[in-house]
Amino acid sequence: MTPQGTTGETTTDWSLLARIGKKDEEALSALYDRYSGLVFSEAKRILRDTGAAEEILQDLFYQVWRTAERFDPARGSLAGWLLVAARNRAISKLRRKSGQTEELDEKGVSLKIDVESRAAQNLLLDKVRTVMGNLPENQREALECAYFEGMSHTEIAEKTGQPLGTVKTRIRSAMEALKKVLS
Amino acid sequence: MSSGEHIRVEELELFALGALPEGEAAALQAHISGCEECASNLAQARGNAALLAFAVQQDAPAGTIKAELMARIRANREAEARSAWPARPAEADRGGADRKTDSKGGWWNWVLVPAALALALVSLALSWQNRRIAAELQRERQAAEAMIRDRQQIEKLVGVLASPDTETVKLAGTSDAASASGLVKFNAKAGIVLYSADLPALPKDKSYQMWLVPANGAPISAGLLGPGGHAWGNMWTAEVPVNTSAKAFAVTIEPVGGAPQPTGPKVLLGAA
Numbered sequence: 001m002t003p004q005g006t007t008g009e010t011t012t013d014w015s016l017l018a019r020i021g022k023k024d025e026e027a028l029s030a031l032y033d034r035y036s037g038l039v040f041s042e043a044k045r046i047l048r049d050t051g052a053a054e055e056i057l058q059d060l061f062y063q064v065w066r067t068a069e070r071f072d073p074a075r076g077s078l079a080g081w082l083l084v085a086a087r088n089r090a091i092s093k094l095r096r097k098s099g100q101t102e103e104l105d106e107k108g109v110s111l112k113i114d115v116e117s118r119a120a121q122n123l124l125l126d127k128v129r130t131v132m133g134n135l136p137e138n139q140r141e142a143l144e145c146a147y148f149e150g151m152s153h154t155e156i157a158e159k160t161g162q163p164l165g166t167v168k169t170r171i172r173s174a175m176e177a178l179k180k181v182l183s
Numbered sequence: 184m185s186s187g188e189h190i191r192v193e194e195l196e197l198f199a200l201g202a203l204p205e206g207e208a209a210a211l212q213a214h215i216s217g218c219e220e221c222a223s224n225l226a227q228a229r230g231n232a233a234l235l236a237f238a239v240q241q242d243a244p245a246g247t248i249k250a251e252l253m254a255r256i257r258a259n260r261e262a263e264a265r266s267a268w269p270a271r272p273a274e275a276d277r278g279g280a281d282r283k284t285d286s287k288g289g290w291w292n293w294v295l296v297p298a299a300l301a302l303a304l305v306s307l308a309l310s311w312q313n314r315r316i317a318a319e320l321q322r323e324r325q326a327a328e329a330m331i332r333d334r335q336q337i338e339k340l341v342g343v344l345a346s347p348d349t350e351t352v353k354l355a356g357t358s359d360a361a362s363a364s365g366l367v368k369f370n371a372k373a374g375i376v377l378y379s380a381d382l383p384a385l386p387k388d389k390s391y392q393m394w395l396v397p398a399n400g401a402p403i404s405a406g407l408l409g410p411g412g413h414a415w416g417n418m419w420t421a422e423v424p425v426n427t428s429a430k431a432f433a434v435t436i437e438p439v440g441g442a443p444q445p446t447g448p449k450v451l452l453g454a455a
Contacts, residue, residue, distance in 0.1 A: 025256060032252065037243050038236055045239040051317050054248045058255075065256055076226050083233040091201060096325060108226035111233055121237075128237035146202035147235045153202045157424045158374055164403070164424040168197065175196050179231050 013078040013116055021069035032061050034116065035079060039086045046090035046148050056089045079116070080109030091150035113182055127181040139174040142167055190214060190221050192228065194443075199228035205411060206392070206404050206441030213440065251310055258307050261300050340415055343370045343377065352432050352453045354380065359436075360450035367432045367453065368418075369395070374425035376405045379418045380434060380451060385409075392437045393421065394445055398428040407441050408434065429455040 011030065019027035036057060043053035060082060071078065114120045132140055138160070145151045145159065153171065157164045190211060197203050198211050215221045343349055354365035365380030382391055391408040406412045406421030413420050434451035 023260065025253065028256070029249070029253065032249055036249070037241055040244040040248075041239050041241045042236040044242060049321065050245075051314070052321060054244050055314060055318065057244055058248050058252045061252055062255060077230060080230045080233045083236040084229050087233070087236070096329060108222065109229040109233060110223075110226040111230035112227070124234075125237045125241065128234055132238045143200070143235070146197075146200040147232060148239075150201050152204045153197065154204050154422060154424060156202070158422060161425060165400070168193075171197060171200065171202060172193050175200075175231060178234055181234060182231075 014073050017064075017068050017071060017073075017078060020065060028061065028065055031064065031078075034118075035082050036061070038079075038115075038121065039082055042083060043086050043090040046087065046150075047094055052093060053090070056086055056093070060086055060089070075108035077109055077111035080111030083111075084109045087147070095150050124181065128178070131177055131181055135174055135177055136170075138162075139170045139177075142170040143174040143178075146171060189218065190224070192224060195221070195225045195228040196231060199225065199232040203443075204404065206407060207443040209411070209440030210438065210442045213438065251307075254303065254307050254310075258300075258303050261303070337415075339373070340375065340377065340420060343373055343375045344368060346370055346373075348372050350455060352429075352455050354378075354432060354434065354451040354453035357449050357452055359448045363450055365434060365451045365453070367393075369429055369432070369455065371426055371429065374423050374427070376421045376423055376432075377415070377418045378405070378408075378420075378432070380408055382408065382434070382450065385436065388439050389436050389447075390439045390441055391434050391450070392441045392445070393419070394433045394435065395423050395427060395429050396431040396433060398430045402433070402445055403427065404441060404443070405432070411440055431455055 013031065013034075016027045016031045016034075020031065039060060040053050040057045043056045044050060047053055047056075064082075071081075113124060115124055135143070141160070142156055145156045146153070151159065153164060153167045156162075156171075157167045160167065162170075194203075194211065198208055203211065215225055349368050349370040352367040352369060354363075354367060356363035360383060363380065363382045365378060365382070368377040369375070376393065376395060378393055380391070385391065390411065393405040393408060394402040395405045396402050403423050404421075405423055406419055408419050431452060431454045433445070433449050433453075435445045435449050436447035437445070438447075
């Protein structure tokens with residue numbers, strides 16, 4: 001991933017975002033095409049509700065349109081920000097919390113892997129699914145309860161009937177395995 | 184939690200996953216807001232957690248969502264442009280002939296463009312109304328589910344108070360708060376702590392925090408006595424890991440929002 005221009009044949013996220021900041025609708029359309037599937041699928045997995053996931057998807061890209069010029073490339077990955085913001089909004093909705101709208105540059109997210117092309121996304125989808133599929137069931141359950149259900153480790157310990165330390169260890173082990181896809 | 188002055192990567196990853204309880208998350212957030220290194224490590228932890236989005240089954244949103252988004256953007260742009268019409272200096276500076284042509288074009292503009300804009304806005308409004316109604320139905324359903332959950336929680340707490348497994352621990356003030364007192368009801372099997380306390384007022388930047396001191400290991404937060412805590416009637420309540428053997432309960436003074444581990448003076452203490 002580079003700060004500007006193109007990588008091979010793919011226009012970078014930053015290049016698209018700079019154009020969106022100048023109110024270029026085609027650039028927003030291209031960014032939407034690039035990440036809408038990932039964002040929507042993540043929100044739908046959390047909420048198990050297609051309509052609510054679509055609402056989050058549209059609101060998120062509308063926010064990108066309105067605040068593109070405020071995003072600082074130095075703060076990380078736009079793809080990462082989209083996925084984290086979608087997850088946070090979906091969890092807020094799931095747990096009926098009054099979710100705050102993340103400003104585009106508020107939370108840095110560093111995703112150290114290229115996901116700007118469909119091929120790169122497909123490769124990462126394969127890698128992550130393989131890692132998750134190979135995780136021990138209890139590790140995968142702990143990780144998914146936290147990320148997709150918004151449960152604290154205390155809540156996971158209660159749900160699984162395991163000591164808090166065991167839950168933390170399972171989550172950490174699962175994260176260690178997951179991070180290997182970056183290497 | 185911390186190694187030296189910085190937060191361990193493992194804790195940041197738990198935070199990024201949303202797996203830290205509110206009190207611990209608030210304390211960690213407070214540290215990060217003033218620590219560039221931890222903020223940078225947290226950005227990395229968030230990116231690592233976001234990899235989980237690649238584990239889910241991929242579906243495509245309905246094509247109408249993008250069309251609605253683009254219509255929403257255009258309506259917004261047109262509304263902004265409309266509000267800017269009266270103040271176009273280039274038009275005001277043109278000569279007589281141009282002005283005649285412009286006045287005809289302008290007449291049409293003033294009739295047709297607002298009409299088109301109105302139609303676009305009505306169409307958009309109807310589309311959003313449909314979505315709002317669907318969202319309201321969803322909210323109503325969630326509210327009903329929440330009421331059921333609340334009732335179940337009340338029944339659970341009443342059950343805890345009545346259970347023979349529930350132990351009562353009296354808390355006495357330490358030398359830092361000699362007149363303070365408190366009472367804890369603890370059910371290890373259910374992992375529920377209920378408590379009340381008579382404590383002096385604190386400065387706005389401080390909170391009282393209840394701790395379960397286990398027979399083995401570090402103290403476990405049992406919530407805050409004040410904003411951020413969970414009140415039930417005139418008592419506070421918190422959930423702790425089930426089947427934890429408690430040696431004692433203690434209340435300390437912590438920064439507002441609580442701390443992952445006790446840092447401030449102990450004001451109440453009682454052996455279980």
